[in-house]
Amino acid sequence: DTEVTQTPKHLVMGMTNKKSLKCEQHMGHRAMYWYKQKAKKPPELMFVYSYEKLSINESVPSRFSPECPNSSLLNLHLHALQPEDSALYLCASSPHGQGVFKNIQYFGAGTRLSVL
Amino acid sequence: AQKVTQAQTEISVVEKEDVTLDCVYETRDTTYYLFWYKQPPSGELVFLIRRNSFDEQNEISGRYSWNFQKSTSSFNFTITASQVVDSAVYFCALSETQGGSEKLVFGKGTKLTVNP
Numbered sequence: 001d002t003e004v005t006q007t008p009k010h011l012v013m014g015m016t017n018k019k020s021l022k023c024e025q026h027m028g029h030r031a032m033y034w035y036k037q038k039a040k041k042p043p044e045l046m047f048v049y050s051y052e053k054l055s056i057n058e059s060v061p062s063r064f065s066p067e068c069p070n071s072s073l074l075n076l077h078l079h080a081l082q083p084e085d086s087a088l089y090l091c092a093s094s095p096h097g098q099g100v101f102k103n104i105q106y107f108g109a110g111t112r113l114s115v116l
Numbered sequence: 117a118q119k120v121t122q123a124q125t126e127i128s129v130v131e132k133e134d135v136t137l138d139c140v141y142e143t144r145d146t147t148y149y150l151f152w153y154k155q156p157p158s159g160e161l162v163f164l165i166r167r168n169s170f171d172e173q174n175e176i177s178g179r180y181s182w183n184f185q186k187s188t189s190s191f192n193f194t195i196t197a198s199q200v201v202d203s204a205v206y207f208c209a210l211s212e213t214q215g216g217s218e219k220l221v222f223g224k225g226t227k228l229t230v231n232p
Contacts, residue, residue, distance in 0.1 A: 030187055
């Protein structure tokens, strides 16, 4: 089973709202990722968590706040977003560390976010 | 810096035709990994293959085959006897290590349309 579950699938929010995106995996993976994907573009990495610690922040604006409460769960808290933040937000996980599959990233179906 | 180039932005074929998607990469690393992902209209990125830099054997999986050539820094993907269900955006990606974590550097993607 290589399932990464993201909720909600769709989200519409105003620029003054606070919302959260959720990502869950039960594959025992120890690395989790957030990507942002605009239409007709490749995914852009935002954050990487390794063993529940933030290891990469690709200079993402502070209105995006990641959180990794445990090894199975990854959240992305959103506050005071701009219309240009409208995009598909993808979560991924990978085994990390050693092993044959250590750096294969498995993606969820994404959350389509619209900021009005 | 790592770079992945997918020169073909869009390809359109008729069902049962063979089609090759090109991928050229740049890296200074001696050990690296290359990946192909498929993104259907639903949005989820589906892992197809990973190849490490020491393994230049070509691989075949059903109608899919991959040709890895280090001499030309290419990792091309061929679909034989294409089907409508193959319609998707295909991304080639290269691994890059940063801060003890691995990240993917994606090409811009090739949109494949298979017409009945």
